[in-house]
Amino acid sequence: METTEVKKLILEKVVNNKIPCRVAFEIAETAGWQKLQIGELLNEMDIKISSCQLGCFK
Numbered sequence: 001m002e003t004t005e006v007k008k009l010i011l012e013k014v015v016n017n018k019i020p021c022r023v024a025f026e027i028a029e030t031a032g033w034q035k036l037q038i039g040e041l042l043n044e045m046d047i048k049i050s051s052c053q054l055g056c057f058k
Helices: 003-013 021-031 035-044
Strands: 018-020 048-050
Touching: 003 018, 003 021, 003 035, 018 021, 021 035, 021 048, 035 048
Parallel strands: 018 048
Antiparallel strands: none
């Protein structure tokens, strides 16, 4: 999936400039991207991860 399409998926799920970790994982799977790639794109878009499945982010 192209970057612009992935950004659109992300923006549909963002609330208060945050996205839950679980949702980021789902987007990665849907897009056929690695989780790390989604994390890098979120950083680029200045979107924070919330509700981290590892407990790293609240």
